[in-house]
Amino acid sequence: MSRAKVFKLIMQSQRKTRSSKVIPVVNSEESKPTLDLSQFKSKPKKTLPSSVIKQQIKKEEGDIDIESKPSTSKTAKAEQVVTKKEKIIENKPSTSKTTKTKREHIKVEYDEEVTGTSPKKISKSMPNNWEKVLENLRQMRKNFDAPVDTMGCDKCSDDAASPEVIRYQALLSLMLSSQTKDQVTHAAMLRLREHGCTVDNILATSDEDLGKLIIPVGFWKSKVKYIKKTTEILKQQYNGDVPRTVEDLCKLSGVGPKMAHLCMKTAWGQITGIGVDTHVHRISNRLGWVNSKTPEETRKALEGWLPFDLWSEVNHLLVGFGQQVCLPIKPQCLSCLNRDLCPYGKKIKK
16 A cells, blocks of 8 residues: 555545544633632731840841842942931930920019019110200299198198198098098098097997998998998907008008109108009190099109109199199190190190
């Protein structure tokens, strides 16, 4: 048999074998491959020895990761150097104690009250022409014929009484003088003196009788209560006498800074401050000596620049001037010697 016939027979047998095979029909859903999840199951972690853990921690905190290959780029090298410096600073133990930031010291200045004969010193500029204005005030007050000159609080005490009684009467006259004209205050003090103006006698007087004696002073009902409370304190705490300090005087019922400073002058002969009433407050602002809203602000402002040796004079001078010339309503600016120096007077002239 020739080779060609043999090859032909082999090819035919192979074709018959292929055609005899049956291809099974498989469902499409079943044909999907099944994923073996067993390989993804977590394996139990192995507990590493403490020495190995420490080595790993040192590697992580090291300057350069040992397992990673060093970068060849210049930027990467620069980042590694910066990281190295930062880590050295962070991991470097502190050899010195933590230094706290020292706060800047702030000097706190307090508004000190004058308790003796020494004035408080506040550097403030003096008003223009204040000495000329003061001299004109003295000239206009040279006759001393204002109500304050003859019926002021320093004129209400009984000079023949004991020193303690004189001081007590001076205090009562100041308490009555608030919001009251000097003429009314002086008349009320004369009635009290005739009744018996002593600590023991006032305490023995009923509120009703005391009110009848001091009427028509301003706010007489309140002043009756103040006088009784204050007199009781003097009896219990000061042996019937008047306190010797501004601080203690201001603790008394119905006594403020103005009364306290004037009482220190009248009762004890000590200058501790300027007594500022409605006249002093009004005139000081009109003259431009101060720019204040309350008598207490006026007192502090005046004491800030007015020489201490004038403190005793200025109250008496301005009160009388306010009673005669610089009136609250319709002041007599045309007859005032300070009409060309006073800011208020200049406005009136216009």
